[in-house]
Amino acid sequence: MSMDGLPPLREVIEEHGLQARKSLGQNFLLDLNLTGKIARAAGPLEDVTVLEVGPGPGGLTRALLMHGAKRVVAIERDERCLAALAEISAHYPGRLEVVSDDALKVDMAALTGGGPVKIAANLPYNIGTELLVRWLTMPNWPPFYESLTLMFQKEVAERIVAKPGSAAYGRLGVLAGWRADARILFDIPPRAFTPPPKITSSVVQLIPKADPLPADLRKLERVTEAAFGQRRKMLRQSLKSHGGEALLATVGIDATRRAETLSIEEFVSLANALGE
Numbered sequence: 257m258s259m260d261g262l263p264p265l266r267e268v269i270e271e272h273g274l275q276a277r278k279s280l281g282q283n284f285l286l287d288l289n290l291t292g293k294i295a296r297a298a299g300p301l302e303d304v305t306v307l308e309v310g311p312g313p314g315g316l317t318r319a320l321l322m323h324g325a326k327r328v329v330a331i332e333r334d335e336r337c338l339a340a341l342a343e344i345s346a347h348y349p350g351r352l353e354v355v356s357d358d359a360l361k362v363d364m365a366a367l368t369g370g371g372p373v374k375i376a377a378n379l380p381y382n383i384g385t386e387l388l389v390r391w392l393t394m395p396n397w398p399p400f401y402e403s404l405t406l407m408f409q410k411e412v413a414e415r416i417v418a419k420p421g422s423a424a425y426g427r428l429g430v431l432a433g434w435r436a437d438a439r440i441l442f443d444i445p446p447r448a449f450t451p452p453p454k455i456t457s458s459v460v461q462l463i464p465k466a467d468p469l470p471a472d473l474r475k476l477e478r479v480t481e482a483a484f485g486q487r488r489k490m491l492r493q494s495l496k497s498h499g500g501e502a503l504l505a506t507v508g509i510d511a512t513r514r515a516e517t518l519s520i521e522e523f524v525s526l527a528n529a530l531g532e
Contacts, residue, residue: 258288260322262347268313269450272340283449284312285378285407290448291319294459297441298376298405301325305368307401309359309377309387313340316378321348329367331355359387365400373400378407381453385412385428388462392435393473397464404436404462413440413458425516426487427480433520434469434476436462469524476527483515483523490514498530 258264265286268274274284285291294316298306302324311317311330314337320328321344328351330341338356345352355367360383364375379387384406391404408416411424417438418429432438441459446452479498486494492501492511501511507525509518518526 258318260288260318260347262318262344265313265315266450268340268343272313272336274313274336274340283378283381283451283453285315285444285448286450287448288315288319290444291315292323293442294376294378294405294407295319295323295325297459297461298374298403299323301374304372304374304402305329307331307364307368307373307375307377309375310380311341311354312337312378314344316376317341317344317352320376321351325351327351327353329353329355331357331359331362331364331367333358359383360390368400372402374403374405375401376405381409384408388416389428389431392431392462393477395473397435397468398466399464401464403464405441405459406462407444407457407459409453410443410456410458413460416460416462420517420519422516426484427477430476430480430520430523432462434471434524436464438462469521471524471527472530475530476523479526479530480515480523483518487515491518495526503529 301320303326305327306320306325308317308328308330311332317328317330330352332341332354335356338354341354345354355362414424415426415428416432417440418424439461441461444457446456482498483491483494490512491504491514494515495503504511506529509522
């Protein structure tokens with residue numbers, strides 16, 4: 257038995273035939289010390305609903321419940337995992353709700369049913385960035401969640417927390433920095449997973465800003481897409497289709513600068529100056 261009184265995850269995977277599927281972006285984290293570390297990083301959890309995406313055999317799910325989560329709502333599209341998750345649900349009566357669905361298709365705010373919410377997940381690699389962008393671009397802000405504690409490939413994590421002037425700084429860094437305070441908490445080596453991925457993973461925490469700079473999201477996305485789409489070119493060239501030098505002059509930005517040198521505040525001012 258493991259420290260939570262349930263069978264070790266390796267046994268659970270074997271018993272239910274849960275070999276990770278590449279097509280679902282699955283890499284299962286089996287080390288309960290590491291899943292516990294993620295749960296503690298997301299805490300305190302006693303009074304919150306934790307939303308988890310892609311629980312798989314339930315390693316992080318178990319850690320969240322063991323570390324006191326009042327309720328966990330876990331969204332899992334792989335039906336092979338449902339029996340293993342049902343065993344966890346029986347072990348923690350009334351505290352785990354499993355939603356058998358595609359995380360990209362469900363209304364997550366509606367699932368959690370009011371009250372404080374935190375999102376914690378070892379996200380499937382193939383939908384991680386898309387989910388994060390959705391959580392950062394919610395029309396209602398502040399959003400329905402208090403924090404995001406998420407695992408990504410290290411390279412993606414570095415793009416999320418990147419600052420102006422760094423090689424990793426791009427559209428994701430602007431978006432994350434505009435609406436949240438993001439930081440990398442710790443790395444997780446490949447050997448901690450089954451099967452081991454070829455890359456290191458990182459756990460990132462994002463706390464939404466209560467009052468981000470006012471900007472039209474669509475315009476901000478258009479201006480960052482154009483600027484970083486040709487990041488080696490000067491802004492007068494990369495932003496040509498949006499007004500180029502005239503647009504840059506409106507907000508007092510030197511037309512010979514490049515996208516990675518602009519602060520988030522400067523991107524917001526460009527977006528706000530953009531015509532329809």
